Amino acid sequence: MWDARVKIACVGGGPAGLYLSILLKRQDPGHEITVHERNPAGSTYGWGVTYWASLLDKLEVGDPESARAVRENSVRWSDGVAHVGDRTTTHHGDEGFGIGRGRLLDILTERARSLGVRVEFEDEVADGAALPDADLVVACDGVRSGVRERHAAHFGTETALGRNRYIWLGTTKVFEAFTFAFVETPHGWIWCYAYGFGDDRSTCVVECAPETWTGLGLDRADEAEGLARLEELFVKLLDGHRLIGRATAGGSAQWLNFRTLTNRTWSHGNVVLLGDAAHTTHYSIGAGTTLALEDAIALADALGRRPASETGSGSGQAGLAPALAAYEKVRKAELLSVQSAARHSAQWYENLPRYIDLPPAQMFALLGQRHSPLLPYVPPQLYYRLDRAAGRLESLRRLKRWLGPKLARTLHGSATKG
Known part of the structure; x- marks a missing residue:
């Protein structure tokens, strides 16, 4: 001391x-x-x-x-819900706050x-x-x-700087589960993650690829126009509730690249x-x-x-x-x-097209595995089957943990040499 x-x-x-x-x-x-x-x-x-x-x-x-x-x-949740277009899947997981x-x-x-x-x-x-x-x-x-x-x-x-654009918003819609929503547009996919933090508010983080951002005109819209456009895109998710811009005096909500x-x-x-x-x-x-x-x-x-x-x-x-x-x-x-x-x-979100067309349960399972260093190098459906097997066989789980970093280094080295 x-x-x-x-x-x-x-x-x-x-x-x-x-x-x-x-x-x-x-x-x-x-x-x-x-x-x-x-x-x-x-x-x-x-x-x-x-x-x-x-x-x-x-x-x-x-x-x-x-x-x-x-x-x-704090508020609590134990479920995760993913809406992919008109499809929905639910995952029961760890308690979050x-x-x-x-x-x-x-x-x-x-x-x-x-x-x-x-x-x-x-x-x-x-x-x-x-x-x-x-x-x-x-x-x-x-x-x-x-x-x-x-x-x-x-x-x-x-x-x-990350590739994708994102904006941090609030909403009066109270989400009882940690919720993902993926919406397809003529310019690509746009998605959000939303979670409650009080009796009358939730956080809503919206993200998309840069070409989707410009294609939707979000790069040119002022805050009011941009929020109205996002409310149209996520109308089913918001269920009549509004999105709210920056929660501080002065300034407006801004689209950013993560640093x-x-x-x-x-x-x-x-x-x-x-x-x-x-x-x-x-x-x-x-x-x-x-x-x-x-x-x-x-x-x-x-x-x-x-x-x-x-x-x-x-x-x-x-x-x-x-x-x-x-x-x-x-x-x-x-x-x-x-x-x-x-x-x-x-990187998982930056490569969303690789996963978005999977059956909802598989897509959501790989969403939960997005931190894996092995996932980018294995066909998604094969990875899904391996992960399910690894959940039953601890030996395969150890193999996946051992193989992931080694394969990532090998492929990175090959790409560098090429």
Whole structure:
């Protein structure tokens, strides 16, 4: 544990920064912690976020009070439903949870303040301005982190844009299951994933290939026109309900290409990256908020384990490097499988025509297997039969896990040589 009370600045008031402040205050109430959030209180982007029971278990260990509030304000589902044109199939799977992003932030803000954390809204650390005077500065200001960009060359920041276009929307239609809908148009397929996060709202993420986006005129439509067009396309799914644009004051909902971001290293002096400032994973695996909170848990654990000999009164920065290195090592190792799953999930949607004409049950089964590194290299129906067999024969399951990465590397190597 730290034997010196230190000054900590979290730049960014998202879930990661707020939860880190809670954990560090619980470690030592004497730490002076400030969360600097550029937006006004109560404003946020996005709609609902998803997570699974394993995250609740980790939150319960870290701070039972905030875990209880998160659980009580979440909705649950255990089914997945896919609509492909006029065909529908249902899958009974693991229990999932949804909570409004705004409600989650309110819970964490209230809990942090109750522990003595200062949460300052409309407090932007502008480009070129001095960083907060602190022993530790935590950059949790998102994928376009201004703090990180000050030392981008040191961090080794790299971004890659996905091919498909997507837009993040809300709707008044409340979905009781995690729902997929695929609609065929003269310009190709367009689809959405929708899930409830409250008594009167759901998230609806719409995605399509770039040629479909332009063919439908969505590249030229303003927000109202674009929402009206999407409501026409998903009229059966929405059942008379409306789509809602960006959930924040100022600006409108925008079509984007997903930015996959990585960093060679996550710390520089007394500055450390957290959440989307450090890494992103494609939204189709629904893990962004979970991974950010797990970052916070790992960083708090690494800082809490610093030997007392590495700290001293009035020397809060002493010995930070080993703790930050330990945090980075742990999280990078834990992220490897998740990043691989996210990459293959995004590619599954980018290659949707390969799967869309399968019988609904098979298509939905492969939708659930979209993170597999083997799937892109095996005919879909053959993969489906193998996966069904592997569900009954553990030896085949082990073979599939062993063969997938090897085959992917072999075929990638062949393609490179060719």
